[in-house]
Amino acid sequence: MTRRVLGVAFIGVLCFLLWLTYAFYAKVFTETVTVQLKTSHIGLQLNRHADVKLRGIIVGEVREVSTDGDEATVELALKPDQVSQIASTVSARILPKTLFGEKYVALVPPTGQAGRHIKGGDVISRDKTAVGIEIEKVLNDALPLLQAVDPADLNATLNTLATALEGRGTEIAQTLTQLDAYLKKLNPSVPKLVAALTKLTQVSQLYGDVTPDLARALRNLTVTGNTVVEKEQQLQKFFTDVSALSGTADGFLRENEDRVIRLGEVTRPILDLLERYSPEFPCFLKVLTDTAPILNDTFRGGALNINLELITNQPTPYQPNELPKYLDKRGPTCVGKNYSHPGAKPGPYTQDNPAPYITGEDGVIGDHNKNERFPLNLQLNRVAPGAGVDAGSAGGPAEQQVVDSVVGPVMGVAAGEVPDLTTLMVGPLLRGGQVNLR
Incomplete structure (x- = not known):
């Protein structure tokens, strides 16, 4: 029984010693001032017990890191004897010790009045200056690359680069100086260069769209070129004939240039008149087309077939005061079978529905009885008295x-x-x- 008690006591002592070792490592018995740091997701890259430094001096360590999905919360344990040197308005940056080293928290003192010193429970905000934001962005962007690069390969690459650059500092400096001068001259033209590249992109897209048509045109041009080669003699003869024709035309125009110019001047009013009355030409041709069957019916069977129609009154002759005049301003007018004059009965016109008698201002007064017809019920089949024709x-x-x-x-x-x-x-x-x- 005694041995069992001693065994349990020994095991208890071992567990106590292990816990005591952990407590000393975790600094459970060390008095600290606990504050919080609110930062972006870069705070998740911090390890527990990472250093907290102020002007390069360690003033605490990281105890816990957590996140709520939007930002990271870092619990910092500061040394009590150092908090008097830390202002409550201090901000923080997360920096790496080396290229592949662990991250630590660097406290950034305020630039103005320090105010009171930091106390337990205070919340430190991350450095939001341009430098702090740029450093944070570089670390965020470089982390995936650094995780993907093998340190041994990177070390070999850096050694090779260092060997290649050894003894060439002066040349590199001159090169960098010249490059800086070039960049200073190039910077004012960067907007134009960007605009040119934008237009180049548009032109490239346009060329890409027309490439199929261009290839088709080149194939067709190949066929055309082969045809030209095959018809070389005919083309030479054609060019010779064209040259002779050009010489003849040149001589004709030299001799008749004044006449040609005069012809253009004389015919211009006629052409203007024809242009004005050009809408009448289709109607005139349509009337001719409609009249052709009537003429064919009139001379059918090789004989003249006449429909005799008597008008009511004999057309009266023109009077001395009816002199020809050219005052018609109506413009194009064509009286066809479907012509409809304003105020007149509409077509199509037939023997039973004759077209109205329409004239322009030509000096004629009235219609001279040309628009009068017999009544439809007029009897014409009676024998003329005393004619006695059998x-x-x-x-x-x-x-x-x-x-x-x-x-x-x-x-x-x-x-x-x-x-x-x-x-x-x-x-x-x-x-x-x-x-x-x-």
Whole structure:
């Protein structure tokens, strides 16, 4: 039983000694002033028991590092005998001891009035000056690189670089001096250089877009070049003919240059007039197209087919005061079967719906009864009184003699001088035939 008690006591003493060793290492029995440092995620790179320095003197150590996701909180244990030298407005930077060394906290004294010294529970903010922010950014950017680089390889590289640079300090200094001069001259042109590079990028994109078309054009140009080579003789003959034509044209123009100029001056008013009336040309051609079937029907079967239409009043002659005038200012006008004059009945126009009689200001007064027609119910099939023309002799010599004897006095000519067309047109009226002759 005694041995068991002694064994347990021995084990207890060993555990106590181990804890006591840890307590001395962790400085549990050392009196400290605990403060907090609020910094960015770079604070997570600090190790426990990392040094806290003020002007290069160790004034404490790092006890704990934690984060809330937005920033890191570092618990600092400061030496009581040093806190009187540390102002409450002090800021902090996290710096490396060497390139691959551990990080430590460097306290930065304030530049103005120090105020009271730091006390337990105070919170130190990180250095937000330009230098502090730049150092922090360099450390953040360099950490992944330093973790990826093998220290042995880096050491070999630095040794090789040092060997290569040994004894060349003067030359390197001259080179750096010249480079500095070049950069000073280049700096004012940097905005222009950036603008030029931007435009170069745009041009490169444009060239990239047109490259397929350019390649296609080059392939087509190859075919064209081969064709030119094959047709070399024809091209030479063509150029010879063109040269001869050029010589002839040059001689013609030299001899007639005044006439050509005069021709242009003379024809300009005519061309201006044609330009003004150019909208009328398509209508005129359309009317000709519409008229062609009518003309073909008139002369169908190798004979003249006439529709005879009598107007109400005989057109009156022009009066002495109706002198020709050129005052029409209407511009292009074309009366076709679909023409619609303002205020007139619309087309298309036919025999039953005749087009209006429209004239310009040409000096004619009125329509001279040219727009009057017989009523539609006019009877034309009655035999002319006293004509006595037999339908059996239609178109014969007997009918022609009768018609000539009747029409001749009206026309004021002898019966033998009446045209044969008069017999063709008047004969059916005298014998009670139809108005339409076929």
